[in-house]
Amino acid sequence: MIDLSSQEKIKEIDDLVSGWIKTLAVQTKEQRAKHGLKVSNKDGDHRNLVTNIDRANQKVLIDKILALDPDAHFVCEEAGEARAQSMDGQVWFIDPIDGTLNFVLENRDYAIMMALYEDGEPVLGWICDVPAARLFHGGQKTGIYENERALEPLTDKTLTDSVVIVSGRRLVVGEKPYGELAQRACAFRVLGSAGISFTRLFAGSAQAYLSKLSPWDLAAGRALAEGMGYQVKNLDGTSPNMLLSNSVLIATSSIHREVVKMVKD
């Protein structure tokens, strides 16, 4: 168990892990530039990619956490690690490369994400936009930062005045309420990475994000978004189950109310 009993202790863990991730982000870019990528498909799906760097990054982060807490529990994207069966106690979430398709095809808009939860509640989250070298980190108790800069408190905007980000895949197959949300917003974006979508919310470039997210896609973003005052809820208004996939809306309070109404009507 890691001592998270005071703001100072939590801040120490934030600083420590932020250092790991910054180093790993630099190494990720260097490795790709020097050695290229070994890419394979997961589950025979040509859109679901994994690379040697996804796997290597996950191992680096797990080893560092285990050195800190030999009994740590994990929920990781890539195979190879036993998955936590409950949210009791402390659970670490790791997405070693979020947006692997972007990493492979676009060489931009991918992220390293980590989060630490205690008894089901987010304590700290980290999302590093690797190509842009921007690390968003912190939580409810420490405040939310972009690199060293504390972020502005959230302004509550309505849908008509907002930019929303949606999962392209769910929009294009006609899943509700993706199309209606996109149409009613001032503008919408499709970016292909949960981590990068979250960074747009933190930077104030967008006010809502709707997608179906796996635990490792959601955990860090939820910790940071809730720390800034965003609502993070399933479309039926319940809290996400952090061990399953959820259709989650991360949005200002006003947009959340509008979408819950949209879904009911």
Place this chain on the structure above:
Amino acid sequence: MIDLSSQEKIKEIDDLVSGWIKTLAVQTKEQRAKHGLKVSNKDGDHRNLVTNIDRANQKVLIDKILALDPDAHFVCEEAGEARAQSMDGQVWFIDPIDGTLNFVLENRDYAIMMALYEDGEPVLGWICDVPAARLFHGGQKTGIYENERALEPLTDKTLTDSVVIVSGRRLVVGEKPYGELAQRACAFRVLGSAGISFTRLFAGSAQAYLSKLSPWDLAAGRALAEGMGYQVKNLDGTSPNMLLSNSVLIATSSIHREVVKMVKD
């Protein structure tokens, strides 16, 4: 008339205009940071925005061109300048802020765009991603550059292996073939700015872009894209009319063939 009779003369114009745009990009960011924006709607549409900076930038660029060629003809986004009635001779295209909605709401992903055509053919194009300080410039005769760096020649990729960018507005109202193109590509993106979408093609992060574009949205991107080997055609295979709006597909040759077939079937 500007002398465009040799590669050297064209290169001189490229350098000159690149200098104007770089300066204007810095001023645009400074002005916004210092004085904020005066925003108004065009045609009573809350998504069609114009700011004081759009208007000021257009005037700066027109004045510079008129100092070079007092008889210059223009096709500009903002009101106030007589619009060229034909593509005979030399025509300058100006989009003083492309992605004004992004400029206002997101403070990222907007561009300054210019192009010079002679007798209907693109000679030079400039697209400056203002927040990222990346200027793409050049043409068929000079080569295509990102700032000082010559860009890689185009690799011909097929739809299944490609990232495509589409107009979100046209996708979400069900216009053909936006949805099918998005579904059949490896991934798709919605970015909200023609200029920024073009820069993704030039940087190799995407391989196709489909949208309905006004002349000032298309002119610079067409000059640069054709210079790199992209096909720039209407969905029926004809060449865009540079004085009207066009539903244009900018894509690798393979993707162009696939989409023309998709539209016919």
